[in-house]
Amino acid sequence: MSASIIKGSEIAEQIREELRTEIAALKEKGITPGLAVVLVGEDPASQSYVRMKGKACEDLGLFSQTIIRPADTSEDELLSLIDSLNADPRIHGILVQLPLPKHIDENKVILRIDPDKDVDGFHPINVGKMLIGEPGFLPCTPHGIQEMLVRSGNDPEGKHVVVVGRSNIVGKPVAAILVQKKKGANATVTLAHSRTKDLASITRMGDILVAAIGSPELIKADMVKEGAVVIDVGSNRIEDPSAKKGYRWVGDVDFENVKEKASAITPVPGGVGPMTIVMLMKNTVLSASRSAGVTPGQGRAAASKRPRPPVLASNVPRAVWSMSMKTFKHTIP
Numbered sequence: 017m018s019a020s021i022i023k024g025s026e027i028a029e030q031i032r033e034e035l036r037t038e039i040a041a042l043k044e045k046g047i048t049p050g051l052a053v054v055l056v057g058e059d060p061a062s063q064s065y066v067r068m069k070g071k072a073c074e075d076l077g078l079f080s081q082t083i084i085r086p087a088d089t090s091e092d093e094l095l096s097l098i099d100s101l102n103a104d105p106r107i108h109g110i111l112v113q114l115p116l117p118k119h120i121d122e123n124k125v126i127l128r129i130d131p132d133k134d135v136d137g138f139h140p141i142n143v144g145k146m147l148i149g150e151p152g153f154l155p156c157t158p159h160g161i162q163e164m165l166v167r168s169g170n171d172p173e174g175k176h177v178v179v180v181g182r183s184n185i186v187g188k189p190v191a192a193i194l195v196q197k198k199k200g201a202n203a204t205v206t207l208a209h210s211r212t213k214d215l216a217s218i219t220r221m222g223d224i225l226v227a228a229i230g231s232p233e234l235i236k237a238d239m240v241k242e243g244a245v246v247i248d249v250g251s252n253r254i255e256d257p258s259a260k261k262g263y264r265w266v267g268d269v270d271f272e273n274v275k276e277k278a279s280a281i282t283p284v285p286g287g288v289g290p291m292t293i294v295m296l297m298k299n300t301v302l303s304a305s306r307s308a309g310v311t312p313g314q315g316r317a318a319a320s321k322r323p324r325p326p327v328l329a330s331n332v333p334r335a336v337w338s339m340s341m342k343t344f345k346h347t348i349p
């Protein structure tokens with residue numbers, strides 16, 4: 017039986033629709049969420065990611081600023097640019113596109129971003145909050161993976177999740193998020209990496225297998241449990257003379273063979289990638305909401321939970337109704 021395909025592009029569209037409502041509510045209060053994306057240098061892949069982020073902002077009607085600096089920008093210049101963005105009230109989220117040129121210390125740059133504007137979720141304060149389950153900003157790709165699982169009907173609760181890859185931007189945070197004692201988490205997590213012995217025996221234990229390796233099609237069908245849910249984070253460009261551009265994108269999973277064994281699988285492209293971008297938009301809206309003292313979605317949720325006055329129906333004695341009314345008046349905030 018062939019697996020169902022978890023289409024990240026469709027789930028991302030659902031989330032964008034929800035964000036439109038939240039953005040409209042913020043705009044009514046005079047707040048337009050704003051994102052600044054900083055790119056240093058001319059790396060073509062980074063240029064393309066930055067363009068996609070700008071386009072996503074435009075599509076949702078967010079304020080966006082793309083700041084491009086030459087590759088020889090000094091560390092001090094970049095730090096003072098971050099200081100000015102930290103102080104800019106139009107900017108609710110700051111993202112510095114990584115990797116940075118070698119002469120700039122990435123850690124210093126990440127530390128300089130105001131944790132309240134750190135929509136990438138890379139600042140140690142947000143990493144710490146994620147680990148202890150406090151609200152902060154969750155990193156976009158791992159958070160997108162959790163949303164994909166839950167929204168596709170594959171709640172990780174009680175499942176054994178095997179993550180292959182332990183990077184700070186994907187593997188470790190995926191594990192930290194899915195192991196939380198929280199809705200949409202509560203998984204038993206195993207984290208594997210390049211020093212893991214007999215990787216296949218570990219990956220075959222996963223009810224859910226997350227591959228974040230950066231090695232084209234490393235995960236073969238015999239490494240996957242029958243009926244597993246497979247999330248392929250990998251994004252690898254491989255030469256393909258038969259493709260129009262001479263190359264194509266593949267994941268870390270041998271999609272064609274694994275889909276015959278899995279119950280659900282994400283494609284590459286169109287899987288995790290679109291989720292990463294929409295979660296960045298979500299964090300920017302969250303940041304703008306927090307700066308305005310609003311919890312996103314609170315308006316709608318509060319409206320649906322607000323107590324309704326008791327109905328005076330023909331079969332309800334007036335005395336009973338009036339008692340209920342008294343109680344109601346005491347309960348409304």
Ligand SMILES: NC(=O)c1ccc[n+]([C@@H]2O[C@H](COP(=O)([O-])OP(=O)(O)OC[C@H]3O[C@@H](n4cnc5c(N)ncnc54)[C@H](OP(=O)(O)O)[C@@H]3O)[C@@H](O)[C@H]2O)c1
Nearest residue numbers: 157181182183186209210228229230249250251288289292
């Ligand atoms: N779609 C998206 O939005 C998105 C976002 C981020 C990343 N990605 C993609 O996801 C992939 C992973 O990214 P990353 O930044 O996490 O990569 P990374 O920093 O290079 O980390 C790769 C991890 O895989 C492990 N690994 C490498 N070879 C292995 C092997 N043969 N067996 C087991 N583990 C192995 C490494 O182990 P060690 O720690 O022992 O070296 C490391 O922990 C890349 O293809 C990247 O392009 C996609």
